Amino acid sequence: MTAMGTPVAVASSDPWSQALLSSLAPAAGPLEAVQRRGRAGLTHQAMPSRRAEAWRFTDTAVIQAIAPQLLQPAPEALPACGEGVWRLRLDGGEEALADQAWPAGLTPLPGPDLELALGQTLADTGGREHWPVLLNKATAPRVLALRVRGEVAPTLELVSEAGAGPGVLPVRVLLLLEEQARLTVLQVHRSGGANLTSVVVEARLGRGAHLSHGVLAQGHPEAALLAHLAVVQHPDSNFDQVSTAAGWGLVRVEPRVLQSEGSAATSLLGLQAVRGQQLADTHSQVRFGGPDGTLEQGHRAIADGAGRSVFNGAVQVPQAAQRTNASQLSRNLLLSDRARIDTKPELEIVADDVRCAHGATVSRLQQDELFYLQSRGIGVDQAARLLLRGFCAEVLAALPAAAAPWQPLEHLLDQEETGDPEGTGDQEETGR
Amino acid sequence: MSSATVGDLVSQPYKYGFITEIETEKIAKGLSEDVVRLISAKKEEPPFLLDFRLRAYRHWLTMQEPDWAALGYPPIDYQELIYYAAPRQQQKKASLDEVDPALLETFEKLGIPLSEQKRLSNVAVDAVFDSVSIATTYKEKLAEDGVIFCSISEAVKEHPELVERYLGTVVPANDNFFAALNSAVFSDGSFVFIPKGVACPMELSTYFRINSGDTGQFERTLIVAEEAATVSYLEGCTAPMFDTNQLHAAVVELVALDDASIKYSTVQNWYAGDENGVGGIYNFVTKRGQCRGARSKISWTQVETGSAITWKYPSCVLQGADSVGEFYSVALTNHRQQADTGTKMIHVGPRTRSTIVSKGISAGHSSNSYRGLVQVGPKAVGARNYSQCDSMLIGDRAAANTYPYIRSQQPDANIEHEASTCRISADQLFYLQSRGIGFEAAVSMMVSGFCRDVFNQLPMEFAAEADKLLSLKLEGSVG
Amino acid sequence: MIRSDAPILLEIRDLHARVEDQPILRGVNLTLRAGEIHAVMGRNGSGKSTLSKVLAGHPAYTVTSGSVLYRGADLLALEPEQRARIGLFLGFQYPVEIPGVSNLEFLRVATNARRQEQGLEELDTFAFDDLVQERLRVVQMDPAFLERSVNQGFSGGEKKRNEILQMALLEPLVAILDETDSGLDIDALRIVAGGVNQLAGPDTSTLLITHYQRLLDAIVPDFVHVMAAGRILRTGGKDLALELEERGYDWVDAELAQPLAGAEVG
Ligand SMILES: Nc1ncnc2c1ncn2[C@@H]1O[C@H](COP(=O)(O)OP(=O)(O)OP(=O)(O)O)[C@@H](O)[C@H]1O
Numbered sequence A: 001m002t003a004m005g006t007p008v009a010v011a012s013s014d015p016w017s018q019a020l021l022s023s024l025a026p027a028a029g030p031l032e033a034v035q036r037r038g039r040a041g042l043t044h045q046a047m048p049s050r051r052a053e054a055w056r057f058t059d060t061a062v063i064q065a066i067a068p069q070l071l072q073p074a075p076e077a078l079p080a081c082g083e084g085v086w087r088l089r090l091d092g093g094e095e096a097l098a099d100q101a102w103p104a105g106l107t108p109l110p111g112p113d114l115e116l117a118l119g120q121t122l123a124d125t126g127g128r129e130h131w132p133v134l135l136n137k138a139t140a141p142r143v144l145a146l147r148v149r150g151e152v153a154p155t156l157e158l159v160s161e162a163g164a165g166p167g168v169l170p171v172r173v174l175l176l177l178e179e180q181a182r183l184t185v186l187q188v189h190r191s192g193g194a195n196l197t198s199v200v201v202e203a204r205l206g207r208g209a210h211l212s213h214g215v216l217a218q219g220h221p222e223a224a225l226l227a228h229l230a231v232v233q234h235p236d237s238n239f240d241q242v243s244t245a246a247g248w249g250l251v252r253v254e255p256r257v258l259q260s261e262g263s264a265a266t267s268l269l270g271l272q273a274v275r276g277q278q279l280a281d282t283h284s285q286v287r288f289g290g291p292d293g294t295l296e297q298g299h300r301a302i303a304d305g306a307g308r309s310v311f312n313g314a315v316q317v318p319q320a321a322q323r324t325n326a327s328q329l330s331r332n333l334l335l336s337d338r339a340r341i342d343t344k345p346e347l348e349i350v351a352d353d354v355r356c357a358h359g360a361t362v363s364r365l366q367q368d369e370l371f372y373l374q375s376r377g378i379g380v381d382q383a384a385r386l387l388l389r390g391f392c393a394e395v396l397a398a399l400p401a402a403a404a405p406w407q408p409l410e411h412l413l414d415q416e417e418t419g420d421p422e423g424t425g426d427q428e429e430t431g432r
Numbered sequence B: 001m002s003s004a005t006v007g008d009l010v011s012q013p014y015k016y017g018f019i020t021e022i023e024t025e026k027i028a029k030g031l032s033e034d035v036v037r038l039i040s041a042k043k044e045e046p047p048f049l050l051d052f053r054l055r056a057y058r059h060w061l062t063m064q065e066p067d068w069a070a071l072g073y074p075p076i077d078y079q080e081l082i083y084y085a086a087p088r089q090q091q092k093k094a095s096l097d098e099v100d101p102a103l104l105e106t107f108e109k110l111g112i113p114l115s116e117q118k119r120l121s122n123v124a125v126d127a128v129f130d131s132v133s134i135a136t137t138y139k140e141k142l143a144e145d146g147v148i149f150c151s152i153s154e155a156v157k158e159h160p161e162l163v164e165r166y167l168g169t170v171v172p173a174n175d176n177f178f179a180a181l182n183s184a185v186f187s188d189g190s191f192v193f194i195p196k197g198v199a200c201p202m203e204l205s206t207y208f209r210i211n212s213g214d215t216g217q218f219e220r221t222l223i224v225a226e227e228a229a230t231v232s233y234l235e236g237c238t239a240p241m242f243d244t245n246q247l248h249a250a251v252v253e254l255v256a257l258d259d260a261s262i263k264y265s266t267v268q269n270w271y272a273g274d275e276n277g278v279g280g281i282y283n284f285v286t287k288r289g290q291c292r293g294a295r296s297k298i299s300w301t302q303v304e305t306g307s308a309i310t311w312k313y314p315s316c317v318l319q320g321a322d323s324v325g326e327f328y329s330v331a332l333t334n335h336r337q338q339a340d341t342g343t344k345m346i347h348v349g350p351r352t353r354s355t356i357v358s359k360g361i362s363a364g365h366s367s368n369s370y371r372g373l374v375q376v377g378p379k380a381v382g383a384r385n386y387s388q389c390d391s392m393l394i395g396d397r398a399a400a401n402t403y404p405y406i407r408s409q410q411p412d413a414n415i416e417h418e419a420s421t422c423r424i425s426a427d428q429l430f431y432l433q434s435r436g437i438g439f440e441a442a443v444s445m446m447v448s449g450f451c452r453d454v455f456n457q458l459p460m461e462f463a464a465e466a467d468k469l470l471s472l473k474l475e476g477s478v479g
Numbered sequence C: 001m002i003r004s005d006a007p008i009l010l011e012i013r014d015l016h017a018r019v020e021d022q023p024i025l026r027g028v029n030l031t032l033r034a035g036e037i038h039a040v041m042g043r044n045g046s047g048k049s050t051l052s053k054v055l056a057g058h059p060a061y062t063v064t065s066g067s068v069l070y071r072g073a074d075l076l077a078l079e080p081e082q083r084a085r086i087g088l089f090l091g092f093q094y095p096v097e098i099p100g101v102s103n104l105e106f107l108r109v110a111t112n113a114r115r116q117e118q119g120l121e122e123l124d125t126f127a128f129d130d131l132v133q134e135r136l137r138v139v140q141m142d143p144a145f146l147e148r149s150v151n152q153g154f155s156g157g158e159k160k161r162n163e164i165l166q167m168a169l170l171e172p173l174v175a176i177l178d179e180t181d182s183g184l185d186i187d188a189l190r191i192v193a194g195g196v197n198q199l200a201g202p203d204t205s206t207l208l209i210t211h212y213q214r215l216l217d218a219i220v221p222d223f224v225h226v227m228a229a230g231r232i233l234r235t236g237g238k239d240l241a242l243e244l245e246e247r248g249y250d251w252v253d254a255e256l257a258q259p260l261a262g263a264e265v266g
């Protein structure tokens, strides 16, 4: 019973999607066929509502307040890019992707190969008809599709900067890692206004391949981010994801990983922070298609103001997946009495020789830790800040080094300091 | 150790599968407003109760049936069930001597002797056979302390004001599909009332026996502990082996006022169906306790070994400040059994505390799920919860699922959840064997070790019995 | 104590065993007579623990050829628990932890299983309590350990003492102690050695697996065997252990390089 796989049972579209569809130019360009399919999908499937189990806690009001049109890119200045980093902007015009001198090991996927590969990973992980994916298909004019061979030296930095303008910014990426290939990717999503960044990333890891995938998402209280990530891992491959998101009115991160034959290593680290009226939601799904796979998952959330954090972590260990070793830990800090945390691990196990442990904690900052710092002369605010920093540090430290110029910690903690809009937190009662 | 051999161990014939030949009064199949009225009339109920039933029935008609197809089970035809079946005897007997000897014998065979000479010395028993209570022991002795322990039908007649005050206040008639059905047609069950300041002098126990093959059992239990009262209550359940499924949809309501404490233990061993999943009880039960008073405490302990399908989430609504909820559960599934069980701890009041310890053991092709909710509301300052859910898998065809929900709106609350999955490791088994302990004994030692935290919560008289029940289920023929 | 006319308790003949597809024992020969104390030494990985586990009947190991007679009867045909009941005891190098299973209960069930085999009456909880208290003294163990789960959270040394306590309760005829000395502090080593000496008698036999002379100072062996690459390469008296302490195992390589040399008695 995977709630995530269930399409939303509404037969027709919603006004927002309709308005978006009618604002779009006719399908054209390299993804013309994909656009058609996505648009057809959107006319049959409405934006998910809280009636659907997988969206029960995820209010899409923020999206509905965003102008239903494509975002006109107005590139803003970015921080200087670090050493050993190869930056690519995925928000600009066509020229951004054209005729790059690619670093050794990266080659753009030629048309016919692209046609074969695009969407396959989504299908394997069950996300093809998922609304956020349809939205991306309907709108994305292009895809960054790369074949990866051998060890790629520079970190590939993929930036989408939505700026303050209105509308939808689609980003689509496909990465095919051949056997033994190694690649580090840092995706940066930024927004400064009422817009929606729609991201779909597909990655296939051949035998022995290694993909480190960092996501740094720095948002705006009126902005939304829907990031869907589909990964298929072949044996002996490694997939490490580190994802941090803060500042978004609505952010939903959906990593879905399939270890096609098991025997691979998956690591998912996540950190999300909410305040004000923000909502952050991580829905992850890891499935072991064969024996000897490992998963290490750590998810952390900080909820302040009237913010809301949701975590739903599905781990599926079917009978074929003997000797799976999976652990999942969800740690949550609830800092305000108007904030909310919902966390729900979902473990489904049909193999006897497995080690699966999971845990969850929800609390405020530890009183005795605060007290210890205070007793050494540190003021309570600073002590709290130190502890928060510690809470975030473990995840942030795992981000690719290329993240440094973006000042991830400062961004997170600033989020924590830009005064909570008191009074706006109209206490919505919990319905149950 | 090959897990196949451990699997073999978990197959023990059901001991309680016999049928009692007794003349039974049944009403015609099917459910309608007339049937509801008929049940109420048969039980000579006051108007408030008929009203309650009718409201529930009308609501039930509007409710959506759970999706059976998704589970691979045929839908239940509610018009094919019989809603009232009772051994034919005119009135509930004042004295045990007048009870049909066949019934007394049945309970004796089940290990529950009721006669004065043989009955358990420190346990009062209410024996329920199909739809009605046939005997309650030690009533008079309990009455000396003001404790009321009787069937709910008797309570309706003798203490209507208490029943009216509390019935349906914890589990409203429209709570869910099965609770609504139960509210409309419930036949009998137990009623317990412990007055202010009284510590109930003995264990109370109800033994449920389903005998008829085509009858649904819809019993209703209501336990009220007034201020500073305490009680420990245990229910046990068995049924004959039929190759059809019987529906058992009970409702249990507990109310604890200030400083009161209720301990509710269940040893559930309904017929589980055969190894191919034919027959067995559908056990869909709504159990909920309300800690209304400050410092009150409700503790659920369950040992679930039977039933083809179990859906059951004994819950605590922690309203009173400093109230405490506990849930200790062992669920063993084998063959094609499905158990979906867990608890809800709803923290409403300040400094409320809850503890959840769940141990699931899945063998054969069975599926065993823990589904729980810990909810901490905005007023539950200083609330605490600790949950631990462990699964043990025997064989590689059984499923163990864990769905622990946590929802918190209270920063000054501490919630901690831990879960693990294990199997009986070959090395541990070998260690025990190398000390001369036989394979079977070693397996059941490990299983009861796995369950120890829960067994420790059972009343003394029953802890050994539960242990025995598990090892019975695990006993078998190994070379 | 060597008496050539003492009855043979355990006779291992040309024993070969493998784990999964990997052969580990490659022809072990060893005879234990009543009253004898044997020490087996040898490099890490030479197969000492494997030998002990094969004797105890661990299911992970498959005997491919050879035989083991326990008091004249085929030992390998028996289930592990049966071997224990008739008096074979293995003190594990790494005793496992068994959460939830009470140590006291475990000891009682095991003791009674052995007693039943011996034709002795079963001990009820009270009688057993008395016995345990008495045997605890042999290993000078805190009774508090009885209340805990089997080996759970025990320190390395505590686990080893718990093994000797089990030995004291089960009164085996043949005791195999696999590195019972490792992890013990100096006092504990003396206590354990004292316990083993106390339990060893003219009718029993002990096989000590160890790396260190200090254990053999406390429990003086009648024979010392050196194991290498899955067989016993050399057998000698207690002096062989001293020689090993001095020379190490390098000579083993030279000897292994030669075709099967008969074990010389030194
Ligand atoms: N279950 C097993 N699976 C794989 N290999 C094994 C297994 N058991 C033993 N072996 C291998 O067999 C060889 C002998 O192991 P054993 O434990 O008998 O050595 P040992 O002589 O007791 O060593 P030590 O002195 O370190 O205790 C080693 O190479 C070991 O890795």
Ligand SMILES: [Mg+2]
Pocket (backbone or CB within 6 Å): C048, C049, C050, C093, C178, C179
């Ligand atoms: Mg060893």
